[in-house]
Every structure is written in structure tokens, then in C-alpha cells.
Amino acid sequence: MANFQKVFNVIRPRMPFFQLVLKHVAFEGEGRDERNRPPVAVTLHLGNRTLECLKVERGNFRSDVRYRKLFRTGKGLKWVKAVARWADGTETTVSRFLVLNIAKRPPDPFARNYHHFLERNGPKERDFETLRNTVEKLPLRPKFSVIMPTYNTEPKWLRAAVDSVVGQIYPEWELCIADDASTRKSTLRTLKKLEAKDSRIRVCYRKENGHISHASNSALDLATGEWISLLDHDDLLLPQSLARVVLEINRHPDARFIYSDEDKIDSKGVPLAPYFKPDWNPLFLLSQNFVCHFTSIRREDIEAVGRFRAGFEGSQDWDLFLRLGKHLPEGSIRHVPEVLYHWRIIPGSSAGSVGEKSYSVQASRRAIEDAVEWKKNANWELVVGMYWMCSPPPCESYDLVRLSKGASGFWNLASSVSSGNSPVIVFLAEGVLMENEVCSRLAGWVNLPGFGMVAGALGDPAGGIIEAGMLIHPYGDLSPIFKEMGAQFEGMGRREILPQNLTVPGRWFLAIRRDLWNQFSPAGGGYESWTHRIAAISLLLREEGFANAMIPTLRLVSGEKISESDSDPDCLKFRQRWPQFCAHDPSTNPNLTTEYGCFTLAQDVDVPTEWSFDR
Known part of the structure; x- marks a missing residue:
């Protein structure tokens, strides 16, 4: 009889024992136990720090699992230990490697090996020839x-x-x-x-x-x-x-x-x-x-x-x-x-x-003031010295409805929405610390004309992001856009700090007008998971012309990790109802991935160059 053992393959870092990095470290690996089951979790240990890797289920049948983490170590030499926890309760050290970080500024994950990305996905001569022929016709x-x-x-x-x-x-x-x-x-x-x-x-x-x-x-x-x-x-x-x-x-x-x-x-x-x-x-x-x-x-x-x-x-x-x-x-x-x-x-x-043309910062303020419809009584804030945020006045008239996790593993309402009568409802998962000032500021956004569902972010006590925003995937499942990112993180376009429209703005801390909830929530009732229910309501609001938004600087601290498994029937139903959004969520870009907990280059995926034209 064959003697099966637990195995784990480290895909990144490619060099097994030593990494020289300028800004960040990418870890990726996959493994199986004696019964062909993937690890329950994989954690990285750097001195006193413990980082939990993101679990990525790959393929249509979601049977292929990898664990990934994009992280920074700080300047100098650091030992990193990767530990896998298995279904039988045991833990094994699956990798040890030394990192030398010579960076002089915060991490820049979106620039991760851009030259490699261009070599793989940049246009080739055959693409230019296709385009020349296309243009002529x-x-x-x-x-x-x-x-x-x-x-x-x-x-x-x-x-x-x-x-x-x-x-x-x-x-x-x-x-x-x-x-x-x-x-x-x-x-x-x-x-x-x-x-x-x-x-x-x-x-x-x-x-x-x-x-x-x-x-x-x-x-x-x-x-x-x-x-x-x-x-x-x-x-x-x-x-x-x-x-x-x-x-x-x-x-x-x-x-x-x-x-x-x-x-x-x-x-x-x-x-x-x-x-x-x-x-x-x-x-x-x-x-x-x-x-x-x-x-x-x-x-x-x-x-x-x-x-x-x-x-x-x-x-x-x-x-x-x-x-x-x-x-x-x-x-x-x-x-x-x-x-x-x-x-x-x-x-x-x-x-x-931006310091090269600091006058442009003041000019942008004038342009935004001219465009913003809610500038009366608005709060203006200059973020990182170059981005203006114009927030509407807060709304104190809201009802707080908690979310709780049921025995099935799915989240739902812990109390009835109908028990209140305020014009705005704020939904908040159990385990998240409630702050009236933050909730009222979030409620203020949904009072703006044309806004549908608006979500804030979950943060940690150190100022980092635990979870913010949601992204729709081709299978019909959803995942956070930002997850477990430190306070020093600087992402592509600084989207982790700026208000923006998202197809699905969030799930654990969100606000909506009561009349819109009453109108659209019944259509979301056919899903098992709270994630898919909120996603369905968000898309219905979008179809009716409402704008959904994420305000990532409105953060509440979560005392524990909050998650919800996908339901395969939910994914199938969602994919059949909204195939165009599963094929492409307009919140993202086909050249990007969020598998590392932020927007970064999809350098391991072939992005097709479609330069032909069919009438």
C-alpha cells in the first residue's frame, strides 16, 4: 500500500531560501494531505507578526485551492516561516525563507514586475499586423x-x-x-x-x-x-x-x-x-x-x-x-x-x-466644487496632500440592524428591519464595534439623490483594512477587493482611500434608504448567503439607475475575522441572472487581479489582445 503524506508546494517565492525585494513579498502555495484535502489555513510568521494567507479556490468546480499573500517586511533582513494547518488539526512548517528588503518607501504592489507583465501580455507583431488589416476595413x-x-x-x-x-x-x-x-x-x-x-x-x-x-x-x-x-x-x-x-x-x-x-x-x-x-x-x-x-x-x-x-x-x-x-x-x-x-x-x-504643480491641487478643488451637487454644508478634506474628498453632511436619523451568523454558516438579519421607522437603515455585522459618528456619516451618503447602497470598510485598530468592497467573479462568486492590508499600503490609484462607485460596495457595514430596501430586498430573498443577497439588491438598484458606492475611509473596527462561504446554488443562480457582470465587473480591469487582497497586475494570466472587428 502506498504511504501517502502531507505535501505542500511553494510556488512563490521562486528561490527557495532567499529573496531580495524592493517593496513587497509575494507568497503562494498549494498542498494536499493524505486524503487529498487542501490545508484549512496557511499562515506566515515574521517575528511577532502572524499573517493569514488568502484562500483562492480556482477552477469551475472550485476543487483546486491555493493560498496567497502579498505583504511587506520592513527594511532589512527578516526570516519568514510558512505554516499549514490541516483538517486533522495538525500543523506543519512548509517553508522558511530569508527576505532582504532594501525599499526606501511604502510597498507598490501594482508595479509588481511590470516588465514581466509586458513581456507576457504586451502586443506582439502579429497583433499589430491584425490591427493594420482591421483598420483598412x-x-x-x-x-x-x-x-x-x-x-x-x-x-x-x-x-x-x-x-x-x-x-x-x-x-x-x-x-x-x-x-x-x-x-x-x-x-x-x-x-x-x-x-x-x-x-x-x-x-x-x-x-x-x-x-x-x-x-x-x-x-x-x-x-x-x-x-x-x-x-x-x-x-x-x-x-x-x-x-x-x-x-x-x-x-x-x-x-x-x-x-x-x-x-x-x-x-x-x-x-x-x-x-x-x-x-x-x-x-x-x-x-x-x-x-x-x-x-x-x-x-x-x-x-x-x-x-x-x-x-x-x-x-x-x-x-x-x-x-x-x-x-x-x-x-x-x-x-x-x-x-x-x-x-x-x-x-x-x-x-x-503633485508637488511639481501644487497649483493644480487648488484648481482641482475649484473644478470639483463646480461639479459637486451636494457642496452645501459639505465636509472637504485633502487626502495625502493631493486628493479632495467632498462628503455630504451626516444623517442622524437611521436605524441600526445587526447581522448574525446562523448555524448554516450564512449570515442574516439578527433583528427585524420593520421594527424601526427611520428613513435610513445601517446594517452592521456582529463583532464590529459601532461608532455613531461613522454610521451617521455613512447614512448621509444614501440621502444624496441617485444613490442606492453605500458601504464603508472594516478596519483594524492599527488603521489597516480588514475588508472593503466586493468584486464579482466569472463563476458567480464574490470576494473582497481589499483584504487584510496594512495602514501603510498604497494601492493603484489610491482606491483604498477614495470614494468610488462599485457594483457591489460591501456586505458587513452598509447603508440604504428604507424605501429602497423595502422595494428591492424581496428579490434578494432567494439566496442562502447574505453576500449574494446584498449583491443581487445592488445590481437591481444599478439596473434602476441608482449609484452604489464605497467610502473606504468610513471604517469601523472589527474585533474578529468575519467571513461567509459561497453557496454553489447561489453562484449558479447569480451567474444565470447577471452573466454580463460575471463576465466583467466594471469596478475592475481585465489586467488586474485581487487575489493578493488588493488590485495588482494579473501577470500570471494571459490577457487577450482583441484587435479584430466583426461587423
């Missing part, structure tokens, strides 16, 4: 006017920016440059040479310096295209940028505002710090200009909202996007989840630090 071939304001631009960066337009796969473009009365002669000489190089390059030389809003409008005066695309004078487009936008227009002819993902490049042209964005997210845009680059907008819509406005210099594009968001139907705003723009990090560029 597209029925809609609009003309793009790329507008670029310049002022004393370094000639080498200016030439590189212009060359990136000239090298576009899609040929129907013009480059409209407005020089804002540069005093640097080399800049003016370079512009003259570039203008003579290609008849599609047109330059306006302003006689007086009017700053970037006036210069952008001067470039707009030169434009004759149906679509306007924005390019800064020291940044780069990728060869496929315009072609990929025109492909999106052909797929969605009602599109009127299109934005893409972006990354940054250093002075040597090396790509780094990608920003993979969510789909259109109006609440997120009120705290951060996440749209930014690369944007293309129908000319008629820019004119309709009043072009670029003076007085918003440094945030003039953000101000434009906020006005477009109010003007356009949501369905006409499209997101291309591909990097189509390189934002160059050089001295004086806000790509390096």
Missing part, C-alpha cells in the same frame, strides 16, 4: 485632431511627442499645436522644422502667454476633425493608440468620450507604474482625475460644454471631464482597458509628483 474612419499646447518645451521631448503621432497605425489624423508664446528659441526652431515635415502638422504661434487653457483652445481652433484627442508636449502615444480608439468607435458607434489606461516612462523611455483603470466611475472622478490619459472626445461635445476654462490651469482637463460626465449619457463614455499613453516623468511634470 473599418466602415467608420473619422478624422482625429490631436491637440498639443507647448511652452518652452525641451526640443528632444517635443520631437519625440510629435514622432509618436506621426508613427500612428491609423492615418486619418492631424496634429494641432498651439505654442503659448515660448521664449526658448530652440523650441520655436524645432516647431518650425516639425511643421515643415508633414502637412498634417499645424502650428499656431500665440503672441501672448495665456497659460494652458487658452493655449489648448487655440489648438482647438486649428482642429478640423470629428474627434479631439489630447496629448501633452512631452508625452508619447503608442503606435496603436488612435487605431485602438477608432476600433472602439466602430464597435460602439454611439461612443462620444473614450479614455484608456496609461503608464509612465522615465527619461530613458523605460515604462513603469501602470495605471489600469475601472470603467466610467463618476464618484471616483470627484476625488481623482483617473481618466487623465489617453482621451478622445467628439468635437461637438467639447464645444457644447464650453471648451477649456481659464482659472482651472493644472486641472483644466479634469474640469473638462467633469462637465462632459454631466453632459453625456453614461453609455456613451467608453473605456479601452489597454495602455495607450506614456506619461513622461521629468522635472516639472506632475507625473513625478
Whole structure:
């Protein structure tokens, strides 16, 4: 008879005994006991710290289990011990490794091996050939006017920016440059040479310096295209940028505002710090200009909202996007989840630090004030020196309803909702410490017109996140977006600290108006789990035009770990009812994963490049 033993395979770290890291450590492993059962739990031990790994069930039948954890160790040498706990109650040490962390700043998990990601998922020559063939056959071939304001631009960066337009796969473009009365002669000489190089390059030389809003409008005066695309004078487009936008227009002819993902490049042209964005997210845009680059907008819509406005210099594009968001139907705003723009990090560029252009912080405040509908009696807060948060006044008139875990393992209401009569209901899991100030601030959000369900976060006493936000997966299951992240964590787009729209905003600490609960909660009653019940109600609210939101800075401390297992019948029912959201949750990006408890690169997944077109 074979002598079966417990086995555990450490997938990461790849080197078995030693790791040299700049910012963070990724652990991943899988194992089986004598009866082919995975470990019940896997923990990492670093001195006095104990970190519980995330359990990831993989595959359609959820039989393949891995344990993952993304964590930081602090500077210097640290021993890490991984311990697996098995179904028979025993524990075994499955790995020991030494980590040398030489980082000088907090962890940056979204930049985790971006070069490896590009090697795996970046476009290949066959993809470019497909795109060239696709572009030739597209029925809609609009003309793009790329507008670029310049002022004393370094000639080498200016030439590189212009060359990136000239090298576009899609040929129907013009480059409209407005020089804002540069005093640097080399800049003016370079512009003259570039203008003579290609008849599609047109330059306006302003006689007086009017700053970037006036210069952008001067470039707009030169434009004759149906679509306007924005390019800064020291940044780069990728060869496929315009072609990929025109492909999106052909797929969605009602599109009127299109934005893409972006990354940054250093002075040597090396790509780094990608920003993979969510789909259109109006609440997120009120705290951060996440749209930014690369944007293309129908000319008629820019004119309709009043072009670029003076007085918003440094945030003039953000101000434009906020006005477009109010003007356009949501369905006409499209997101291309591909990097189509390189934002160059050089001295004086806000790509390096917001401190390079601190005046833009105040300009953004003015733009947001003009866009926010609840600014009366609102609370303004500047977060990490660069993001404005505008919160509505609190609502003291709410009923608190606790959630409790039943014998079945699923959570439900611990008391009747009908026992209260306040206009707002706040749901809170047992074991979470209640704070009236935080609950009333959360209740204030659902009193805003058009808001449906709003959730806060569960935190730990040290200021970290235990759980925040929920993400829908293809199987029909859901998992937290942020889970067990320390107080020093800095994620992609800082989404762990900023208000944002989410499809499913949360489950353990959330608020909703009583009338909406009474209207939509019966439809969620057919699910066993509280998680799926809340998700169903969230999607029904979304279908009726309500906005769901997560406010991650509204945190309550949880005295214990809260979890709920998925129900396979729930997953099947949910998947059949909302297949489009299971295929793609607009809260995320196909290039990202949350398997490490935050948004980070899906560098171990092949992300397809879909550049063909079927009529």
C-alpha cells in the first residue's frame, strides 16, 4: 500500500531560501494531505507578526485551492516561516525563507514586475499586423485632431511627442499645436522644422502667454476633425493608440468620450507604474482625475460644454471631464482597458509628483466644487496632500440592524428591519464595534439623490483594512477587493482611500434608504448567503439607475475575522441572472487581479489582445 503524506508546494517565492525585494513579498502555495484535502489555513510568521494567507479556490468546480499573500517586511533582513494547518488539526512548517528588503518607501504592489507583465501580455507583431488589416476595413474612419499646447518645451521631448503621432497605425489624423508664446528659441526652431515635415502638422504661434487653457483652445481652433484627442508636449502615444480608439468607435458607434489606461516612462523611455483603470466611475472622478490619459472626445461635445476654462490651469482637463460626465449619457463614455499613453516623468511634470504643480491641487478643488451637487454644508478634506474628498453632511436619523451568523454558516438579519421607522437603515455585522459618528456619516451618503447602497470598510485598530468592497467573479462568486492590508499600503490609484462607485460596495457595514430596501430586498430573498443577497439588491438598484458606492475611509473596527462561504446554488443562480457582470465587473480591469487582497497586475494570466472587428 502506498504511504501517502502531507505535501505542500511553494510556488512563490521562486528561490527557495532567499529573496531580495524592493517593496513587497509575494507568497503562494498549494498542498494536499493524505486524503487529498487542501490545508484549512496557511499562515506566515515574521517575528511577532502572524499573517493569514488568502484562500483562492480556482477552477469551475472550485476543487483546486491555493493560498496567497502579498505583504511587506520592513527594511532589512527578516526570516519568514510558512505554516499549514490541516483538517486533522495538525500543523506543519512548509517553508522558511530569508527576505532582504532594501525599499526606501511604502510597498507598490501594482508595479509588481511590470516588465514581466509586458513581456507576457504586451502586443506582439502579429497583433499589430491584425490591427493594420482591421483598420483598412473599418466602415467608420473619422478624422482625429490631436491637440498639443507647448511652452518652452525641451526640443528632444517635443520631437519625440510629435514622432509618436506621426508613427500612428491609423492615418486619418492631424496634429494641432498651439505654442503659448515660448521664449526658448530652440523650441520655436524645432516647431518650425516639425511643421515643415508633414502637412498634417499645424502650428499656431500665440503672441501672448495665456497659460494652458487658452493655449489648448487655440489648438482647438486649428482642429478640423470629428474627434479631439489630447496629448501633452512631452508625452508619447503608442503606435496603436488612435487605431485602438477608432476600433472602439466602430464597435460602439454611439461612443462620444473614450479614455484608456496609461503608464509612465522615465527619461530613458523605460515604462513603469501602470495605471489600469475601472470603467466610467463618476464618484471616483470627484476625488481623482483617473481618466487623465489617453482621451478622445467628439468635437461637438467639447464645444457644447464650453471648451477649456481659464482659472482651472493644472486641472483644466479634469474640469473638462467633469462637465462632459454631466453632459453625456453614461453609455456613451467608453473605456479601452489597454495602455495607450506614456506619461513622461521629468522635472516639472506632475507625473513625478503633485508637488511639481501644487497649483493644480487648488484648481482641482475649484473644478470639483463646480461639479459637486451636494457642496452645501459639505465636509472637504485633502487626502495625502493631493486628493479632495467632498462628503455630504451626516444623517442622524437611521436605524441600526445587526447581522448574525446562523448555524448554516450564512449570515442574516439578527433583528427585524420593520421594527424601526427611520428613513435610513445601517446594517452592521456582529463583532464590529459601532461608532455613531461613522454610521451617521455613512447614512448621509444614501440621502444624496441617485444613490442606492453605500458601504464603508472594516478596519483594524492599527488603521489597516480588514475588508472593503466586493468584486464579482466569472463563476458567480464574490470576494473582497481589499483584504487584510496594512495602514501603510498604497494601492493603484489610491482606491483604498477614495470614494468610488462599485457594483457591489460591501456586505458587513452598509447603508440604504428604507424605501429602497423595502422595494428591492424581496428579490434578494432567494439566496442562502447574505453576500449574494446584498449583491443581487445592488445590481437591481444599478439596473434602476441608482449609484452604489464605497467610502473606504468610513471604517469601523472589527474585533474578529468575519467571513461567509459561497453557496454553489447561489453562484449558479447569480451567474444565470447577471452573466454580463460575471463576465466583467466594471469596478475592475481585465489586467488586474485581487487575489493578493488588493488590485495588482494579473501577470500570471494571459490577457487577450482583441484587435479584430466583426461587423
